[in-house]
Amino acid sequence: MADNIARVFADAIATDPTRPLLTWYDDATGERTELSGATLANWVAKTANLLVDEAGCAPGDPVGVLLPPHWQTAAVLLGCWSAKLTMIDTPGPVEVLFTAVDRVDEASRWPAGERYALALDPFALPMRQVPAGCTDFVAAVRGHGDHFTPYPSGGAADAALLARAEARAAELGLTAGDRLLVDVTRHPDPVDWLLTPLTVAASVVPCAHLDRARLDARAATEKATHTLA
Template identity: 75%
Template sequence: MADNIARVFADAIATDPTRPLLTWYDDSTGDRTELSGATLANWVSKTANLLVDEVGLAPGTPAGVLLPPHWQTAAVLLGCWSAKLTVLDMPGTADVLFAAADRFDEAQSWSADERYALGLAPLAAPLRQVPPGFADYVVEVRGHGDHFTPQPGPGPTDAHLLARAEARADELGIERGARVLIDAARYPDPVDWLLAPLTRAATVVLCANLDPTRLTNRQNSENVTHTLP
């Protein structure tokens, strides 16, 4: 097992970077977004470059993430971990903060110099109106480089998170190379919907507002091998 999250992610996509790694559904909007390992890696690299080159953050710097399960959340989290930042999800002091549009009020309790807003819209559309004090993540991140080389070794929380992810992969029955369907409402912890599958080089079908009447068809159309209970 690799000793850091960036390495686990790289290993998970190394065999076939073109295969669908994370497929996102929102049954309330009809949105479907499919990202290959290479495409997600591109977003992760851009995010890490934003954090290191533009914001100038050093390893261990706290980053606040107020985001639900979503493919853009995967890019933000993996970008933060690639930059060796410490990700926080409880109110506190952070040097950078990422917040979903419906959590801007909550974001006011955070002390952060750099703030990025995410509308989580289909096709990564930008926000129609960016709140004061925030920059639009999808606009800002696009201008950064497609490649990022993480510093060697683990980040400050990698060992703890990977140990949790390994344990959860066992508990949830995720086998190596599986294609896993996950109800985002039932498994909001990124250890469950993101890191546990990555430790098994599994691919994910992540569903928000899951319509039970569509479940069987989706399992078949997406070649799902395991659905989290």
């Protein structure tokens, strides 16, 4: 059983880093953003370098992530796992807190060393107005290196998360090369929309605010082999 999420991610993109790995839709905004494995890996490395070099995080440090499913959230989560950080899901002291701009008030209840806000702009543009006490994640992360060497062992929660993801992949019948379309509004857990396809080297089409009248057409357009909707 795999016990290192960063290693699983690296293995998932190793065969063909140029193929579409994550194709993000938001039917409320009309957004469609497609990332190859190489492009997502670039964002992940930059995020991990930001955490280590700018925020000064060390393995095991706690981090909070108040973000909805999104392609930028995938980069943040994988960056945290690459840096071997411990993500917590209840308000408490953390070294770093990532928050969506619409959850800044909620984020204020978390004691945090560094706070990064994400507007989740479709084109990853910098924010025009950054919430007080926060740093714009997109503006900050771009200046960091494109390569990061993950720690050889995974974080404390990696094995349990990957075990859940592997079980979900088996339940869905996913195998290498498959393409999973996920309604992330109904299935917001990153185990479903991020880790499950990665464990078997499949790609994923996460869809927010999915217009269910478009489901069959989208599955056909995106050549989805499986759906979780």
